Amino acid sequence: MASMTCKEKILSEDYMDLINYFILPEGSVQGNDDVFCYIPINERFLSIYYSRAVLPPLEVSSYFYRYIPRLYGLMDLFVPEALDRNFDPQPLIRSGISFVQKEPLNLTGRNVVLGFADTGIDYRNPVFRREDGSTRILAIWDQSVQTGTPPDGLIYGSEYTREQINEALQLDNPLELVPVTDDIGHGTAMASAAAGSALNGGIDFLGAAPDADIVVVKLKQAKQFLRDYYMTPPGVPAYGTNDIMLAVKYLSSFCIPFHRPAVICLGVGSSFGDHTGNSALSQYISTVGTQINQVVVVAGGNEGNSAHHFSGHIDGTGSVNVEIRVSEGTKGFLLEAWGSVPDFFSISVRSPGGEVIPPVSGRLGQSLEYTFVYEKTRIRLDYQPVEAETGKEVAVLRFENPTQGIWTVIVIREGGNGSGNFNMWLPIRQFINGTAEFLQPNPETTLTSPSFAQPPMAVTAYNSRNNSFYYNSGQGFGANGEIKPDLSAPGVDISVATGTIQGRTVVGTGTGTSLAAALTAGAAAQFMQWAVVEYNSPYAGGVSTRNYFLRGAARDAAYTYPSRQWGMGRLDMEGVFNWIAGIPP
The missing domain is CATH 2.60.120.1290 (Jelly Rolls)
Incomplete structure (x- = not known):
């Protein structure tokens, strides 16, 4: 029998996905034999695929805890399939995003990459296209489709370039050439809130960074062996650590220091771990977030009211x-x-x-x-x-x-x-088929992983129409007292793209911390345009962006900061640039 290729191992239920902490010798390349293969993630982590025939059952007693991949779920509670509503700019206005989009700053994310690892994207939707109909998407890596060519070094899935997407958009059925879809709608909603184009001058739709370039990874669903271990209900979207880490690696590759900064937004989360930022994914995005001209934004999760x-x-x-x-x-x-x-x-x-x-x-x-x-x-x-x-x-x-x-x-x-x-x-909550709740729960320390990574920004959600904290939103601090979240951003009834009717964008609303993270990521793209693209602070990265945002955050006298709900306050881009300009609040 012929040996399986590494791609076949990655996709096979007969091979277990594991995260291996390993320092590769210089010059090492992808390994492959009959028992296992691996993809290097960085100098510390390997995504390894090992034959289940030679491994014990997936149990903590048989493996180190850290080697077992986690399952991550989507951090929105409500994204409608199709609601045709008027676009509401109020969350953009309240967070100061609209203010810096206008003269004299004109910060729209120009020449900044906004990256998403999520459920895919409806690339045909006008909110991801320019006025001439061409795409604003630089590339899509669809991990779930194996008919195309995978990205260099990543072995599985199919990568589609801007040129291929533009060619597809000229066809009667674009999916014949670029078969990327988003049946769930979560990724499309996030990308539209963060980077949706200005339709009809921003009257019909407007994202936080409408001129940013977009890169998307459509995550493949986790293998059944992992779903079985966590007893995840059938049909519930669930994604493994390995695929998310490789997605971040791919998104990070689009950063060109001093020329094209990148902002990576994650709207997935897990409630497991010690809640101090020690998971493999947390450690990896911490490394990415410290690199020059790169920012990572993470949703804080919706577990604050779950009694979990x-x-x-x-x-x-x-x-x-x-x-x-x-x-x-x-x-x-x-x-x-x-x-x-x-x-x-x-x-x-x-x-x-x-x-x-x-x-x-x-x-x-x-x-x-x-x-x-x-x-x-x-x-x-x-x-x-x-x-x-x-x-x-x-x-x-x-x-x-x-x-x-x-x-x-x-x-x-x-x-x-x-x-x-x-x-x-x-x-x-969505990973339990039924209900299991503590009778005496504590809503604190309910931010989901990887919210405790440093320096990525962890974002909770609030209702910008009445300044009330979103009751389902996760709360801090870390189990060791670490100050998280960093900020709170609008996350209730956010206008998002939910589909098209006769080529026109259908606008619905979504609620959850992943949309708060999306707006914050769009704001980070605005800031990176000012700092890097316009060369006002060319070495800016995750640490400096976060600290500027914390200094400019809106704070109320009724609260003490840092806050378990609000972090250092509400996202306020006008406040950020007022602080830079020396204008008192």
Whole structure:
């Protein structure tokens, strides 16, 4: 039998996607043999594809926690399929974006690349085209389509250039040549809010950076083995760490220092991890965000009101009962518990019927699989006493077919001289088939990963029509007290492109932190035009852009900053340039 190519391994369910922390020798190239192949991401990370036939089942006890890819979901709660509404510029006005688009600054993102890794893009829509009908998109990498030529060094998917897209737009059916679609609409909505063209002089539609060049990665759906591990409901969009990291690598490649800066916007998130920026994706975008002329903007997630975070404290060697309400028909879910060093803990579980799993200590990294007598539920508890990246204790509990009712996770502090604090997180709401909620949740520290990366800007959402914080938006700070989010931006009822009717853009509305991130990314493109393209601050990158935005943010006397909801305030581009000009607020 002929050996599989690396592309075939990447796409095959018989090969497991893993993130490997590895420093490649200088001059190393893509590896490939019968067991595995890999794609280098940078000097630290490999995207590796390994034969499942020679690997143990996907469990924390069999792998280091950090090697297991996460699943990321979309960070919008509502993007309609088709609503024909009038364009509303109010969020652009309230965030100062409209002010700097006009004379004398004329900041429209000219010669700046805005990059999106998401659900694709409707490249045929007028909001992504110039007045002459040509595309504003530099390139699209569709990871889900294998009929075209992949980007150099990335092996899978199909890349479509601006020339190919323009050629396709001349056809009666453009999809015959460039078969990129966005059936979900999330990526199209984000790109339109951030970079939509000025239609009818901005009356019919206008994005934050209407003259920016656009680059898009359509993420392929995660493999079934990973969805099975996380027990993700069928049909729910879910994306793996490997594909997202490679997408960021691709988007970053379009930056040309001192000539064409790049802003990368991510509207996906995960509620797992220690919430201090130690995930592989967080570390990688931190590296990208520190490079010259590159900015990364991340949605803060919509988990603030989901009841999916519990924060506990134990004095001495006491215990805390953590109650979880599970609805009928819930198929299963994962729960992560993180303890602070040097404390160490044990965990016990009590079912709604009263059966108890005896305490399992994390001291030796024990693992246990338990099937109840009077319940159909199976629970696997995996401990890692010293997680390699964070040094913290982590326990992963996997509930299969949980019985309806109140489940109790009993956390026992065995010893240590630390704070006695611990945290638990359930999956993002769309990743649970049913309902699982803490009875005593804490809405704080609910920003989704990779929001805690530094220096990328993490953005929460607010309603710009009444200045109220969006109640579903994630909140800070980090589990270690790190100041996140950075800013809040409009994210409620944002005008977005939802389709076309007879060649005309259909305008709908969307709500969620990914749209707040999209507007902030468009604002960052405006700033990078002023700083780099117009050579006012040619070395500007993620750190300086963030700090300018924080200095110019709008702040209310009623709040204390930094804020768990607002970060350092509301996005205000007029305030940014007033600060630069020395004009007092």
